[in-house]
Amino acid sequence: MTALLTIIVLVLVAIAIWQMTKMFELSQTSTDDSQVANDSDNKLNGYLMFGFLVFIYLLTIFSFVQYGDVVLGTPASEHGSDYDNLMFISMALIFFVQIVTQALLHYFAYKYRGQKGKRALFYADNDRLEFIWTIIPVITLAGLILYGLYTWTTLMDVDPDEGDPIIVELYAQQFNWKARYAGEDNVLGEANVRLIEIDKNNVLGVDESDPYGQDDIVSQTELHLPVGRKVIFKMRSQDVLHSAYMPHFRAQMNCVPGMVTQFAFTPVITTEEMRADPDMLEKVQKINKLRAERSASGEDADPWQFDYVLLCNKICGSSHYNMQMKIVVEEEDEFNAWLEAQQTFGEQMAAAE
Amino acid sequence: MSTTAVNVPAEDHAHDHGHHHKEIFLTKYIFSQDHKMISKQYLITGLIMGFIGIAMSLLFRMQLAWPGESFKIFEVLLGKWAPEGVMDPNIYLALVTIHGTIMVFFVLTAGLSGTFSNLLIPLQIGARDMASGFLNMISYWLFFLSSVIMVLSLFVEAGPAAAGWTIYPPLSALPQAQPGSGMGMTLWLVSMAIFIASSLLGSLNYIVTVINLRTKGMSMTRLPLTIWAFFVTAIIGVVSFPVLLSAALLLIMDRSFGTSFFLSDIFIQGEVLHYQGGSPVLFEHLFWFLGHPEVYIVLLPALGITSEVIATNARKPIFGYRAMVASILAIAFLSTIVWGHHMFISGMNPFLGSVFTFTTLLIAIPSAVKAFNYITTLWKGNLQMNPAMLFSIGLVSTFITGGLTGIILGDSALDINVHDTYFVVAHFHLVMGISALYGLFAGVYHWFPKMFGRMMNKNLGYAHFWITAVCAYGVFFPMHFVGMAGVPRRYYTNTNFPMFDDLTDIQVVMTVFALIAGAAQLLFAWNFVYSIFYGKKATRNPWNSNTLEWTTPVEHIHGNWPGEIPHVHRWAYDYSKTKEDSDEYVIAGQDFVPQTVPLQENEEELNH
Numbered sequence: 001m002t003a004l005l006t007i008i009v010l011v012l013v014a015i016a017i018w019q020m021t022k023m024f025e026l027s028q029t030s031t032d033d034s035q036v037a038n039d040s041d042n043k044l045n046g047y048l049m050f051g052f053l054v055f056i057y058l059l060t061i062f063s064f065v066q067y068g069d070v071v072l073g074t075p076a077s078e079h080g081s082d083y084d085n086l087m088f089i090s091m092a093l094i095f096f097v098q099i100v101t102q103a104l105l106h107y108f109a110y111k112y113r114g115q116k117g118k119r120a121l122f123y124a125d126n127d128r129l130e131f132i133w134t135i136i137p138v139i140t141l142a143g144l145i146l147y148g149l150y151t152w153t154t155l156m157d158v159d160p161d162e163g164d165p166i167i168v169e170l171y172a173q174q175f176n177w178k179a180r181y182a183g184e185d186n187v188l189g190e191a192n193v194r195l196i197e198i199d200k201n202n203v204l205g206v207d208e209s210d211p212y213g214q215d216d217i218v219s220q221t222e223l224h225l226p227v228g229r230k231v232i233f234k235m236r237s238q239d240v241l242h243s244a245y246m247p248h249f250r251a252q253m254n255c256v257p258g259m260v261t262q263f264a265f266t267p268v269i270t271t272e273e274m275r276a277d278p279d280m281l282e283k284v285q286k287i288n289k290l291r292a293e294r295s296a297s298g299e300d301a302d303p304w305q306f307d308y309v310l311l312c313n314k315i316c317g318s319s320h321y322n323m324q325m326k327i328v329v330e331e332e333d334e335f336n337a338w339l340e341a342q343q344t345f346g347e348q349m350a351a352a353e
Numbered sequence: 354m355s356t357t358a359v360n361v362p363a364e365d366h367a368h369d370h371g372h373h374h375k376e377i378f379l380t381k382y383i384f385s386q387d388h389k390m391i392s393k394q395y396l397i398t399g400l401i402m403g404f405i406g407i408a409m410s411l412l413f414r415m416q417l418a419w420p421g422e423s424f425k426i427f428e429v430l431l432g433k434w435a436p437e438g439v440m441d442p443n444i445y446l447a448l449v450t451i452h453g454t455i456m457v458f459f460v461l462t463a464g465l466s467g468t469f470s471n472l473l474i475p476l477q478i479g480a481r482d483m484a485s486g487f488l489n490m491i492s493y494w495l496f497f498l499s500s501v502i503m504v505l506s507l508f509v510e511a512g513p514a515a516a517g518w519t520i521y522p523p524l525s526a527l528p529q530a531q532p533g534s535g536m537g538m539t540l541w542l543v544s545m546a547i548f549i550a551s552s553l554l555g556s557l558n559y560i561v562t563v564i565n566l567r568t569k570g571m572s573m574t575r576l577p578l579t580i581w582a583f584f585v586t587a588i589i590g591v592v593s594f595p596v597l598l599s600a601a602l603l604l605i606m607d608r609s610f611g612t613s614f615f616l617s618d619i620f621i622q623g624e625v626l627h628y629q630g631g632s633p634v635l636f637e638h639l640f641w642f643l644g645h646p647e648v649y650i651v652l653l654p655a656l657g658i659t660s661e662v663i664a665t666n667a668r669k670p671i672f673g674y675r676a677m678v679a680s681i682l683a684i685a686f687l688s689t690i691v692w693g694h695h696m697f698i699s700g701m702n703p704f705l706g707s708v709f710t711f712t713t714l715l716i717a718i719p720s721a722v723k724a725f726n727y728i729t730t731l732w733k734g735n736l737q738m739n740p741a742m743l744f745s746i747g748l749v750s751t752f753i754t755g756g757l758t759g760i761i762l763g764d765s766a767l768d769i770n771v772h773d774t775y776f777v778v779a780h781f782h783l784v785m786g787i788s789a790l791y792g793l794f795a796g797v798y799h800w801f802p803k804m805f806g807r808m809m810n811k812n813l814g815y816a817h818f819w820i821t822a823v824c825a826y827g828v829f830f831p832m833h834f835v836g837m838a839g840v841p842r843r844y845y846t847n848t849n850f851p852m853f854d855d856l857t858d859i860q861v862v863m864t865v866f867a868l869i870a871g872a873a874q875l876l877f878a879w880n881f882v883y884s885i886f887y888g889k890k891a892t893r894n895p896w897n898s899n900t901l902e903w904t905t906p907v908e909h910i911h912g913n914w915p916g917e918i919p920h921v922h923r924w925a926y927d928y929s930k931t932k933e934d935s936d937e938y939v940i941a942g943q944d945f946v947p948q949t950v951p952l953q954e955n956e957e958e959l960n961h
Contacts, residue, residue, distance in 0.1 A: 013869050017816050017876060024812040035808035035889050036896070037739045041815070045738035048819060049746065056750075056826060063831050070855050071837035072770075087767055094757040101724065101753050108731040109746050112667075113738060120668040120929040120944070121733040124959065129729070130676050130722065137721045141714045144760065148714075149707050151766040156703035174530065174621070193620035205620070235700075239621040240524040241633055243698070243773060247839030250770045254699050256633055257523055258617025261700035287854045304851035311850070313773045313841040315517045316524060317531040318442045321844035 039116055046113025053106035057099075069286075073279040076308065076329065077249040078266040079155050084250070086151055090144065158232060158264045165230040165264065168223075170310070171204050172235070172242035172255040174317050177310055177325035180204055181217040183344060189213015193238050193257075200352040205238075206345055214346035217339060223310060223327045225267050226335035232264040245313035246327065248274070254314055267329045274329075275306050376911075384494075386486030389909050391493050392471035393804055396797070399464020402500055404878070406455035409448045411871045416440045418857075418864035420846035434512065442845040446515040447533050449843055451507065453518030454541070458548055459503065461651040461789045463496050469654060469796050470559050470583040472804060476902035477577050479568025479919060481912045484561040488554050495551035499544045506540035514541035517843060519644065522615040522636050526607050529622045539608070542601050549598045556587035556594075563587075568901075570921035574678075574961050575948070577900050577925040578671060581678050582657025585685045586650050592689060593646040600639035607631070637699055641692035648785050649688040653681060655792020656723060656752075659745040661925075662795050663727060665898045666742035667734030668944050670926035673726045674961070680719035680726075687716040697765040698772055706765040713763035717756070724753050735929070735944075739896065740814030741799035747822050748791035754826075755784025758833065773843075776836025779829045787825045794818075794877070801881075802895050806907045807888030813880040820873035827866030831859050899925050899947045919949040924961035933957045 024044070032038055037045070075084050112120075160167075167182040169191075182188045189210040196205040203220070206213045225231055235244055237255035244263070245252045253263035274280055284306050291301040312323035330338070343351070385391060412431070415424060423438035434444035471489065475482050483489045506513045515533030516525035520541070528535040563576075563584045576584075603614040607628075615636040616628035664671040671677060693701065693709030727749045736742065758780040761767045771777065794817075801809045840853055847853040847860075894903035901921070905913050927946035930939050932955040939946050939953050952958060 009865060009868065010872065013820075013872050017820070017873075020816040020819070021812045024815050033889060034892075034895070035811045037737050037742075037811065041811065042736065042738045045743060045815065046736070052750075052819075052822065055823065059826055059830055063834060067831060067834040067859055070834055070859070072839050083766065083770065086764070087761070090761050090764065090767060094760060098754060098757055101728065102750060104728050105731070105746065105749055105753070108728060108734075109736060112731060112734045112736050114668070114735045118735045120735040122670065122928070122930045123672065123729075123733065124670040124926065125673055125675075130673050130726075133725045134718060134722055137718045141717055141760075144764065145711055145714050148710060148764040148766045152703065152707060152710065152764075155766065155769075156706070193618045194625050196620050196625070198623065239619055240527070240530050241521050245773075245839075245841065247770060252698050252769050252772055256700045257619050258630075258632060259634070259700060263698075283852075283855065287851060290854050290857070291851065304854070306852070309850065309852065311839075311841055314521075315446065315843045318446070318845075320446070321442065321846055322849040324849065 042114040046110045049106050050110035056102055072247055074277050075250050076269040078268050080250040082151055163230045165232045167232050169234045170244050172237040174239050175319035175323040179219045179223045183215030183217055187212045189216050208349055216345040217342045223325055224335055224338050225329045226332040227267050227270045227329050230266045235261045240316050241314045242312045242316050243314035245311045248308050270329045280306055386490045388471045388475050388483050391489055392468050394493050395467035399460050402455050402459040406452050407871055409452040413445055413448045414864040414867045418861045420848050443512055445845045447513045450515050450517055451513055465793045466586055466654045473579055474559055474562050477580050477900050478571055479901050480566035483558050485558055488558050492551045492554035495547050499548040502540055502544035506537050509536045511535045513537040522633050542605055546601055549594050552590055552594050556590040559587040568918050575924045578660035578677055579657040581681055582653045585681050586653045589646045589650055589685050593643040596639055597643035634699055637696050641695045645692040646688045651785050651789045655789040658792045658796040659748050662741045662745040662799050663730050664926050665896050666737040666739055667730055668928045669730055669734045670928055672729040676722055680722050683719040694763050697768045710765045720756055741795045743818040744791045744795035748788050751783045752788045755780055771836055774836040775832050775840050778842050779832035783829050802891030803902055805885050806891055807884050808891050809884040810880050813876050817873055817876045821870055824866040824870035828863045897945050899945050921948045922951040923948055
């Protein structure tokens with residue numbers, strides 16, 4: 001099927017090229033062989049420049065209509081709506097500038113296409129014009145910088161005393177994620193890769209002699225988060241660089257061997273609520289239709305149910321593309337119940353003795 | 354030799370440079386010290402590397418569109434890395450890595466700046482050759498050697514380097530982390546070390562030549578913008594490339610001699626390694642201290658070429674020459690203090706992130722000025738749509754489209770969620786990849802008559818441009834949406850995330866466009882090779898251009914000008930200039946005034 005498709009595409013391309021060169025050739029006066037553009041070249045390419053402007057606009061419109069719904073939807077964290085706001089403003093600005101400048105560029109290319117005997121205007125300088133188009137970007141960018149930096153500092157200035165945050169460690173290794181909750185005391189026990197004992201299932205290298213570590217809870221399968229409560233993530237990696245990327249929460253931070261990095265956010269929408277989000281419903285429906293088609297043709301594609309997910313977003317080796325962990329955001333009591341059910345690090349070690 | 358030569362009588366010169374050297378094949382075509390031959394060597398080596406790099410991208414694009422599908426072509430080209438025609442994840446990463454390395458360094462640094470700096474610096478400033486022909490030759494052969502090593506690394510048993518072109522340790526430092534980090538990475542580092550030496554020799558030569566060997570009358574403010582761009586590019590290279598060399602050396606030490614510059618606290622494959630106290634973030638700083646200026650090392654020569662090509666073909670002076678020079682200088686300066694925007698979420702102090710956001714967004718200002726000046730240069734021109742002109746206009750278009758999304762990525766807050774996604778891939782491919790490639794093509798089409806004495810076929814050139822232009826947008830415009838959907842780059846396949854299932858058809862669209870674009874480059878290759886041998890013979894000044902290179906004879910001679918070196922009396926942009934008291938051209942019947950023409954009667958003198 002694909003082989004056939006490729007052949008068809010190649011044949012079509014060959015025909016297109018043949019036709020285009022033919023078109024260019026026919027449009028030229030037969031005696032002219034200088035290989036320098038003449039009036040008919042200028043005319044044809046000038047029109048094509050205008051056509052190209054139309055193409056750019058159509059491509060933009062087409063992409064928005066066709067692909068507009070694939071982009072991330074409702075943000076699931078408190079700062080997410082600020083983030084999306086800033087993104088929207090920047091995008092609106094960008095599109096405005098893009099539409100205007102591309103129009104000028106290609107329209108001028110079309111309008112002033114060369115003609116024998118026509119004269120260009122000797123126009124070398126205009127200080128006022130240049131001042132204007134230096135100062136406008138300066139002002140616009142100053143605004144954007146200030147807004148951006150405000151958002152950035154509010155987000156990155158993590159204050160552990162503010163509110164009632166829970167501390168969670170995200171631990172990265174080739175090619176999976178683990179999470180460690182700080183437990184009752186809300187303080188993570190000391191840890192180092194040199195203390196890892198695979199036999200005792202101490203995979204995170206938590207210090208057994210550190211009393212703070214005894215009540216820590218390690219989850220190797222899922223990351224559960226309570227809704228409406230700030231979570232401070234402490235990231236570690238045991239081997240290479242990884243990046244903890246939680247796109248639905250507009251959150252990302254690299255995990256660096258040898259140091260602890262951090263990021264904090266407050267989830268505001270539970271997994272259940274997000275599944276009921278109208279955009280999400282539509283997306284899931286669309287995807288499940290595609291998956292149904294695929295499984296009908298014998299592929300392995302079960303129906304999909306939405307879940308938040310933690311991805312690795314820093315190249316980390318052969319299975320980088322499949323380093324993920326499911327995130328469950330739930331009501332605080334559900335979260336507490338889930339946490340209760342887990343073994344603490346102390347219990348785990350005692351059992352391994 | 355040529356500094357003093359300016360004052361020597363003409364006959365002596367003709368003798369000195371025209372006939373004295375009996376060249377044998379080896380000294381003329383292989384170990385040549387002539388800048389024109391060296392530039393051709395750079396161009397051809399760069400183009401060959403370019404075809405390898407582009408072919409790689411087509412292979413991994415096919416994998417992305419049809420993940421896990423079996424292709425005969427994979428089996429043929431990748432051998433054991435594509436058992437039964439299905440691409441292996443490790444070779445996918447290797448392809449991505451080597452594609453990036455080759456395109457950024459070997460094609461767009463050496464192939465673009467190496468070719469045109471070598472060709473144009475002596476010719477456009479009026480010099481017999483580079484300041485040191487010998488160093489110039491060494492520079493090329495080091496580049497050739499590094500290319501050979503890079504290509505050889507593809508055939509290493511455990512596979513070539515696969516840690517991404519940014520080769521962040523520990524992934525690149527530990528063979529346990531991925532097979533490509535063994536011998537493949539060693540060869541990568543050796544190749545790049547040699548490449549850096551080559552680049553430094555070249556850059557120093559360019560700087561000295563521009564400063565010392567300008568002909569009489571060629572003041573800095575009369576230099577064509579091409580020369581300004583090459584000159585400043587060389588300075589950026591001298592400032593930043595050594596830092597990459599030190600990063601590479603420290604990485605070699607970590608890998609081979611057990612030091613811990615970049616490594617600490619590592620547990621891999623069941624054992625703890627001895628490394629303690631190093632930091633991968635340090636490597637990121639060193640890498641991007643070159644890596645970001647590198648973007649401008651790639652882009653500035655392309656912009657320089659565009660300035661020259663647009664002015665010549667618009668039959669108008671470039672608008673705002675001084676602002677253009679100031680922008681080049683401002684971009685060069687700012688480019689060395691923005692590297693941290695690649696590291697907003699690397700674990701670096703967030704305060705530093707704020708500083709880098711500030712400097713990064715500043716760089717949008719000179720870039721915007723350049724874009725506006727190009728557009729104004731087109732306004733009321735008499736545009737000659739030669740293929741080089743089309744590529745130059747195309748460059749301005751992609752430079753704007755790609756540059757604008759930089760405003761999002763340069764903003765530390767917004768970077769959080771699009772960092773390392775396809776949004777970034779789309780951004781930099783448009784703004785530096787495609788734009789710089791267009792600059793390269795514009796340069797080749799424009800100066801082909803100067804390099805090979807023949808013309809390239811314009812119709813094939815038109816077809817090449819229009820197919821490439823449509824496909825470049827077809828590949829990279831939809832890619833922004835993939836990034837906004839949260840798809841990370843360097844994923845072998847996205848099928849493990851059902852949330853990305855609705856992107857499959859975009860992937861196919863992008864890949865089909867990429868394949869067509871790749872095929873269109875064959876047109877160029879054919880046109881290039883065919884025209885070298887059978888192209889129509891060029892006239893001395895086919896584009897009616899003002900700059901000095903078009904005053905040299907079509908046949909290359911050692912020393913460039915048969916007689917005395919011409920003197921310069923004006924800037925390079927007196928196109929369509931009219932007399933002060935009438936609307937006649939300064940030289941009757943001709944809409945250009947070459948730089949060698951003295952001020953005419955009734956002509957207004959400009960400040961150049």
